[in-house]
Amino acid sequence: MTHDFSAAQRARFRALLEEQREADRSNAFAATRNMQLISDARQDSSTDDEHDPEGVTLAFERSSEAAMVQRSERGVAEASAALARLDDGSYGLCEECGNEIATARLEARPATTLCIECARRHGA
Template identity: 55%
Template sequence: MPDFERFRLLLEEERARRVALLPVLRADIAAANSARQDSNVDDEHDPEGATIAFELSQASALLKQSSAGLDQIEAALARLAGGSYGTCAVCGEPIAEGRLEARPWTPFCILHASSGRGR
């Protein structure tokens, strides 16, 4: 049986890390947008344009990924509070502790995650 308190702490630490990261990513996006406004909008011919576009794209992707991850963490904490944490959302079987250690926010056992439901 998994040590639910340990997983709660892991999830809370990861939530705090991601919450702290979100404003940094938003600031990066704002800075890239500001730099883009001050430069030539022709990314193809402006040497700085491609760099700015790349930085904006990268920061936007990281923000989206971190926000989605934060949602998964919040859902896992809700499952902990509701008593369903560590049980596969598809088959109802226990999720292996090793899988929970690697991805403490997962709602899927390895079988159902690998079938595409956990992605």
């Protein structure tokens, strides 16, 4: 079974997914760079985080950037997987129930793998 997209819709989803993937790659790169800057700043400060107010701030900032890298890398993987589904004809089909995912949902979340009903059941 395949979702019946027009050529224009397929091109639109491809553009959305490529844009999402590129934005996530850029975000991961920036967050990785920020983590390096934080590490460099930390080398110039006290190593006693417990008593150095800057150490705690730097640790929190580094943790936040690490989370951004993980989210962005997950976004790159999701967009890449969606592009592969677009190529093999399975894009737009719910991975759980096999029903078509509404076009409006795909416009809002191009890399989604679940229809709205299944997403609600999973709390996604």
